[in-house]
Amino acid sequence: MRWYVRHFYDVGLAVGFIALACGVLVSLDTLQQILLLSFAVLCVHEFEEYGWPGGFPSYMNRVMFPKIAARLGKESGPSDRYILNQVNSVFVNVLAAYPFYAVPIFFPDLIWLGLAPILFNLVELLIHGVGAVVATKSPYNPGLLSCLPWLVLSVWYIVEVTRNDLASGADWAIAVGYLIVWIVVALPVGTFVLLSDRNSRYPFAPEELSRFEKYTRRIHTVIHP
Template sequence: MHPLAFVSSDWQKSLPVLAVIGVIAWIALFLTDPVSERALFAGLLVIYMVHQTEEHLWPGGFRQFTNDHIFHSGRADWPVTEGGVALVNIGFVWLPVALAALFPGPLRWVGLAWIGLTLVNAVIHIATSIRFRIYNPGLATSVLLFLPYSIGVLALFASRGTLSGTQITLVILLGIILHLPVAALFVVPYLRARAARKTDTVAAG
């Protein structure tokens, strides 16, 4: 199997081990300073791995849920594909959050933007379950981890005076904006395929 294909299909199997390693590393590095910005951004990465475990491993099924309930595509792996999911979760989550944890000074607003992304992501999971009146993969960790963590971090920064009310609004706005390229990755090919089907139908008629 090609390495990229292996990553696309099996990356989620590493999540429990990575999460445990992340917890151990976090304790070793930040136990004496648990609320520094570096520690909080590093903690966000570990929390994301737990969330991704729920979405894609146990119980899993986020990709299939989205294709079925959101897109009604009739296909388990389209338009939300294995490769697309791997790209988003590794490239769009792990990489920027890890960089913010490593370089919290120059990349502080990267970390803050992904805090906003986390908060908005939690709201989307909750709203989706309310809309369809059904569990969606990622809901439990959204309620138990994402919401309290992201709100707690923003409240902590506000209490320190390191984030103003206007800046917190900007953080949330960035969280919304950051969802747009993720949505486009799946929505654009879906809309193109639907438009092509309509064109073929008209031509055939």
């Protein structure tokens, strides 16, 4: 358990490569190929955030959350375990995100099921590419680069379902509703309420935290608190 929560993103990178291999070896239709690639990018995205160049735990706990907490009149916590720790990172990135992205691959005819993660790709792009960049006045934040292939895949998927008239108004409505429910359950409730703990026994390891400094020294940034 402890080994996995410490290395989930390393394991996830291997899972992403396996997904790509399946895409080559298994006969899939176009929508399945897009969804499979989107899942593979998810694995790369998480590795970029936590593994290489990494730094997302420090970035979230030392930079972003203190800004949010100050506006809400709340206190931040130990930056090695609050508001993110290893356990709630596994929850949101694996237990919540893997099924959300992987299940639609097996049910490509349920367009709303595939649309939800495709739309979330665009949400992630807005968070990393606009919100975080503006908030920190930094040209880079952990996870930004891997959002770019998500943009291509999302546009491709939407073009495919639109051109072939595969998505009804109900599909779009259900997809948006499902996405909103998933975001609320996965992020505010699951990650930041139920599983956040200032006294968590699963803090991030020193080497995970030090990755933050490694890349901030190499780019022009003012994201240091």
